[in-house]
Amino acid sequence: MMRGHPANSSIVARFMSSAPQSVPALVLDQVTCTFPGRGSTRAAYTAVQAASLTVHDGEFVSLVGPTGCGKSTLLNLAAGLQAPTAGTVHAFGERLRGLNGQAGYLFQADALFPWRTALDNVAIGLELRGMPRSQARERAGDWLRRVRLGAHAAKYPHEMSGGMRKRAALAQTLILEPRMLLMDEPFSALDVQTRQLMENELLELWAQERRCVLFVTHDLEEAIALSDRVVVLSAGPASRPIAHYAVDLPRPRDVQEIALHPRFVELHRAIWSALKQEVMKAHEQRDV
Amino acid sequence: MSNAMSERAEHASRRPLWPWQVLLLVGLFLFWHVLTRSEVLPPFFFGEPLQVLGRIWDWFASGRIFPHLGVTLLETLLAFVLGTVLGLACGLWLGLSPRAARLLDPYITAFNSMPRVILAPIFAVWFGLGIWSKVLLGVTLVFFIVFFSVYHGVREVSPVLLNNARMLGATRTQLLRHVYLPSATGWVFASLHASVGMAFVGAVVGEYLGSARGVGYLILQAEGVFDVNTVFAGVIVLTLAALGLDRLVTLVERRMMNWRPKVQEHDLHG
Ligand SMILES: Nc1ncnc2c1ncn2[C@@H]1O[C@H](COP(=O)(O)OP(=O)(O)OP(=O)(O)O)[C@@H](O)[C@H]1O
Numbered sequence A: 001m002m003r004g005h006p007a008n009s010s011i012v013a014r015f016m017s018s019a020p021q022s023v024p025a026l027v028l029d030q031v032t033c034t035f036p037g038r039g040s041t042r043a044a045y046t047a048v049q050a051a052s053l054t055v056h057d058g059e060f061v062s063l064v065g066p067t068g069c070g071k072s073t074l075l076n077l078a079a080g081l082q083a084p085t086a087g088t089v090h091a092f093g094e095r096l097r098g099l100n101g102q103a104g105y106l107f108q109a110d111a112l113f114p115w116r117t118a119l120d121n122v123a124i125g126l127e128l129r130g131m132p133r134s135q136a137r138e139r140a141g142d143w144l145r146r147v148r149l150g151a152h153a154a155k156y157p158h159e160m161s162g163g164m165r166k167r168a169a170l171a172q173t174l175i176l177e178p179r180m181l182l183m184d185e186p187f188s189a190l191d192v193q194t195r196q197l198m199e200n201e202l203l204e205l206w207a208q209e210r211r212c213v214l215f216v217t218h219d220l221e222e223a224i225a226l227s228d229r230v231v232v233l234s235a236g237p238a239s240r241p242i243a244h245y246a247v248d249l250p251r252p253r254d255v256q257e258i259a260l261h262p263r264f265v266e267l268h269r270a271i272w273s274a275l276k277q278e279v280m281k282a283h284e285q286r287d288v
Numbered sequence B: 001m002s003n004a005m006s007e008r009a010e011h012a013s014r015r016p017l018w019p020w021q022v023l024l025l026v027g028l029f030l031f032w033h034v035l036t037r038s039e040v041l042p043p044f045f046f047g048e049p050l051q052v053l054g055r056i057w058d059w060f061a062s063g064r065i066f067p068h069l070g071v072t073l074l075e076t077l078l079a080f081v082l083g084t085v086l087g088l089a090c091g092l093w094l095g096l097s098p099r100a101a102r103l104l105d106p107y108i109t110a111f112n113s114m115p116r117v118i119l120a121p122i123f124a125v126w127f128g129l130g131i132w133s134k135v136l137l138g139v140t141l142v143f144f145i146v147f148f149s150v151y152h153g154v155r156e157v158s159p160v161l162l163n164n165a166r167m168l169g170a171t172r173t174q175l176l177r178h179v180y181l182p183s184a185t186g187w188v189f190a191s192l193h194a195s196v197g198m199a200f201v202g203a204v205v206g207e208y209l210g211s212a213r214g215v216g217y218l219i220l221q222a223e224g225v226f227d228v229n230t231v232f233a234g235v236i237v238l239t240l241a242a243l244g245l246d247r248l249v250t251l252v253e254r255r256m257m258n259w260r261p262k263v264q265e266h267d268l269h270g
């Protein structure tokens, strides 16, 4: 069975289904993730402890926290790539066992298949689901045009720029129309201009079909500009969410303009004061 | 097509080396010729280049060499293909199931460190003096080269690519087909240049130890009557054939690996 529908009808369907009862898209309930140490040389490391987080359908939530605190680990838990040591993960009301089939994952590192062209990279998800090749490539072509790569369909990843690769990866994930999008610092390797361009493009794509997004970033401004809610994680080990900030800025937004909004500045100051403490803590631990 | 074009352009931009390479070869033959003609080296043991070249010319002009060369090439090709396919399959299998790999580890090490050329007479006894005893010897030589490069390569498949494929919905067999196998072609090609030579060694050594046809057989016969010129002629024909095969591998590699960035090896050295 294909998950895809023509774009319009799926928006309608989602509005109707999400209106009456809203099951949260993602619920992490008291999850702990401990990495076993290797032999006797290293002790076990608890990256995340008793972390709880709920993301509602259609919501855009950003995770911020000091480096190494466990942001990627939380995404892996949500994706089902990592099984929690304790606690449970529910996706759309169903307990996760194994992979989260509702989620699309945009990885921190480049994850395009180097032996496939941009077009074939975007088409692979549909091919894996058994769609005939020609049909999959046709749909992939549409998606490449949506992320403005129409002219680069025949390029291999090594022939694309960093920004083009991220766009292709975005199309590769979105073509499957996942109900939940997990994004791990997708734009952190890009230069400022490309990054702002892609942030706006992401907001546009997201506005078309409001899927829920869990977005990890180092960059507080990016987090505020994009999200409905910003979640601050404590410094590791045993990291967990310690503060939630609702971002009540008007939409649609432009990431450059919104940064000048007085409310943006206010939020930035408030969240930064919480985040700063954790960053300092993480820093001190590293020095010891 | 555009690939060949750009390559040609690349060649034109560099100063071509082949005239020097040909000159070196001619010089080498001249050196050989002068030394044996002046009897500094006895021609009985060291041959005479003019005679050697004459013998090669003779072989090809009369067409007498073709059945022999054909048999040797057939054995080489079979050994090469079978060894590569088996090595690839076993490399993937053991690379993906660590339990089986641990179980078989000592046997693999033992079999690999064994001087396998010694198996030739045994294969001759088992499979007769036809082509299959030679093919099998070649297979045992090729297999391990390909096997080890794939076996180690499997562990180096990018975990991010694997996770990405899984999140995009790949089943276990689809992972094999869409991630492990395409990654493996890179490692296989890296080992193919070595293994094509090994396949050749298997074929010729096999023929040398007992056969009724093949270039190895020609050399063996010539040695029997102390005809050094024919021995050298056989060696040269074999070398040329090996060069040709290596070239063929390079061509296939270029075609199949065009997704890779071009490595600028000349820039690295220069
Ligand atoms: N497979 C693993 N084995 C052992 N420890 C791990 C493993 N994966 C992550 N960790 C540890 O868990 C902690 C959190 O890692 P994680 O990758 O989630 O951090 P992060 O917040 O995403 O960092 P960054 O912002 O730098 O990407 C780190 O201290 C890391 O060393």
Ligand SMILES: [Mg+2]
Residues within 6 Å of the ligand: A071, A072, A073, A108, A184
């Ligand atoms: Mg991370």
